[in-house]
Amino acid sequence: QSVLTQPPSASGTPGQRVTISCSGSSSNIGSNTVNWYQQFPGTAPKLLIYANKQRPSGVPDRFSASKSGTSASLAISGLQSDDEADYYCAAWDDSLNGHVFGTGTKVTVL
Amino acid sequence: QVQLVESGGGVVQPGRSLRLSCAASGFTFSSYSMHWVRQAPGKGLEWVALISFDGSYKYFADSVKGRFTISRDNSKNRLDLQMNSLTAEDTAVYYCASGTNMDVWGKGTTVTVSS
Numbered sequence: 001q002s003v004l005t006q007p008p009s010a011s012g013t014p015g016q017r018v019t020i021s022c023s024g025s026s027s028n029i030g031s032n033t034v035n036w037y038q039q040f041p042g043t044a045p046k047l048l049i050y051a052n053k054q055r056p057s058g059v060p061d062r063f064s065a066s067k068s069g070t071s072a073s074l075a076i077s078g079l080q081s082d083d084e085a086d087y088y089c090a091a092w093d094d095s096l097n098g099h100v101f102g103t104g105t106k107v108t109v110l
Numbered sequence: 111q112v113q114l115v116e117s118g119g120g121v122v123q124p125g126r127s128l129r130l131s132c133a134a135s136g137f138t139f140s141s142y143s144m145h146w147v148r149q150a151p152g153k154g155l156e157w158v159a160l161i162s163f164d165g166s167y168k169y170f171a172d173s174v175k176g177r178f179t180i181s182r183d184n185s186k187n188r189l190d191l192q193m194n195s196l197t198a199e200d201t202a203v204y205y206c207a208s209g210t211n212m213d214v215w216g217k218g219t220t221v222t223v224s225s
Contacts, residue, residue: 002154035211037155044218045147045155050211088155090212098169099145099157 003028004089004102011108012079020105022072022089028100030070032092036063039086048087049074081109112136112214114206119219124197132189132206132216140164140184142209146191148202149218158204159191173199196223 005023012018022034036049047056049065052072065074072091076083089102118130132144146158159180160169168180179192189206203218 002156037212039155044205044215045207045212046215047211047213050213056213086154090155090157096172098171099160101147101155101157104154 002103003093003096003100004091006087006089006102006105008103009106009108011110012076013110014079014081016079017075017077018079018083018107019076020074020087020089020107022074022102024070024072024091024100026070027095028070028091028093029067029072031094034065034067034072035090036065036072036074037088037090039088040084041086045088076107079109083107084109112208114208114214114216116204116206116216116219119204119221121222121224122196123225124223126196127192127194128196128221130191130193130204130206130219130221132191134187134189134208137208137214139182139187139208144180144182144189145207145212146180146189147205147207147212147215148200148221149205150199150202153202156202161189193221196221198223 010018033051037045038048039045052067053065062078087105093100113135115133122128143162145160161180177195181190201223205218207215
């Protein structure tokens with residue numbers, strides 16, 4: 001059972017900006033850093049953002065993220081058809097003593 | 111290049127056991143914590159377990175605590191997941207991932223629990 005809540009879907013037309021929210025609590029997002037993962041159908045997830053807003057080498061700067069209090073968000077600007085994927089937030093949870101993933105958001109490019 | 115390759119998946123009856131392995135290459139395995147993450151068919155990601163770089167710390171999701179164990183052999187660059195008392199709810203693709211941020215993932219191995 002996921003303790004981080006994301007909208008099930010988000011969509012936009014090519015070139016638009018899409019934002020995905022991730023809502024948690026004081027025991028996870030409120031006290032630990034947030035990572036974001038991108039997953040295409042039938043493939044393994046890929047780290048997209050770490051430590052709230054840092055991009056690993058090779059991730060386009062169209063992807064950005066932020067955190068405030070017990071929520072985080074991922075933004076995709078200049079939306080492209082290649083961005084169609086599932087996106088998951090994740091954080092360590094001090095109460096559960098384990099990592100938790102968000103419920104996942106499917107991004108569709110219209 | 112950095113690579114993680116899972117193995118050991120298959121079809122197993124409820125109540126039985128299965129051991130998964132993850133072979134690491136291309137990086138200093140002994141310096142990184144390692145995770146197991148699973149994904150049930152059509153569902154989201156679920157973190158399963160974490161082991162520290164030296165094996166001294168281990169953490170488990172409540173859903174597998176007491177049934178699964180995680181171990182590593184740094185001399186062989188290998189990570190294992192021993193799964194006991196399997197149920198249908200354990201049916202999933204199991205991924206290993208490296209590092210605090212789960213920077214690198216393997217392609218996964220499929221576990222199906224069915225009679």
